[in-house]
Each structure stands twice: as C-alpha cells, then as structure tokens.
Amino acid sequence: MIKVVRGNPTPEELAAALAVVQARAAATAAAAAAGGGPRVPEGWSDPARIARGVRPSPGPRSWARSFWPA
Template sequence: MIKVVRGNPTPEELAAALAVVRARAAATAAAGTGGAPLPPESWSDPSRIARSTRPRPGPRSWARTYWPL
C-alpha cells in the first residue's frame, strides 16, 4: 500500500512511482535470497565493526603510560 503523505501528485507521477516499486519488488523476488541476512542481534552488535583484534601491549608498555608534569 502506498500512501501520499505530502503534496498532490498527478496520476502520472503516482503511476511512475508504483511502476518503480513493483519493478524493484519483482527484481528482488527473481533474484532470490542470495544469502541469508544477518539476524538482528548480529548486525546490531557493535563488535562486528571491529572484527580484527588490536595488537597486545608489550612487556614494558606500562612505563610509557606515565607522563611527568
């Protein structure tokens, strides 16, 4: 269902918008799933952004964290 929220489109504009939506839906249906989408708990997980791990600090790294005044 398409609902016009603002403006006053002409019948030709509505027909063009509907044609685009129907063509997109048909292309998506014809392409199939392609791959399983990630479940919501996976794609919203912030840790997936940083997939690689950071290098571990060295044995004397604690000494470099202090900055004298």
Template sequence: MIKVVRGNPTPEELAAALAVVQARAAATAASGQAAGPPAPPAEWSAPARIAHHRLPAPGPRAWARTYWPG
C-alpha cells in the first residue's frame, strides 16, 4: 500500500510513481535477489581461522611471535 503524506499528486504522477515501484520490484525478483538479510561472510575471512593456535608463551621474543604462530 502506498500513501501520499505530503502534496497532492495528479493521477498521472501517481501512476508514474507506481510504475517505477513495480518495475523495481520486478527487476529484483527477476535477478533472483532475496529481500532478506545479507549472506554471512565467507569462512576464509574469519579471524578464528588465523588464531586457531595457542598464544605464544611470554618471553623475550614473544613480541615477534604474536601474530603468526609457528
């Protein structure tokens, strides 16, 4: 349902606005895009994939091993 909240459109203006809304809805349906929430991010970008090892033990060279374990 569409409700005009401000102004007084002519029937032609209202028909044009409805045509745009319907065309947009048809294009979205034709492209297969869902109107739902976006897809979750891919697993390759998960921070847990990088930090799956234990943190290094504290010591004199621990600063060098804080990001990439091994």
C-alpha cells in the first residue's frame, strides 16, 4: 500500500512512482533468485573485524571499542 502523506500528486505522478517501486522490487527479487540465498555481509561491515574479542583497556581510544560484544 502506498500512502501520500503530503501534497496532491496527479495520477501520472502516482503511476511513475509506482513504476519505480515495482522496478526496484523486481530487481531485488531477481538478484535474490540469481544469488541463490541471502547475501553475505561485506568484510568492511562485519562487526567481527572491529571486535576481535579483545576487551577495551583504559586509554584514549578505548571508548571506540566499548560497545562491541566480546
């Protein structure tokens, strides 16, 4: 369901917005079907690369690692 929160779009504007949403959904479905399963997180976004199991020790940058579980 698409809800217009602000403004008064014309039917043509709504049709264009719906076409974009449908195209994006079709592209996402095609990528998921071609990939064969859920995407694996990239290495740079993996929390394990930051939190290597080392607990923070007192120091000037200890706050940066304090929120990652060990």
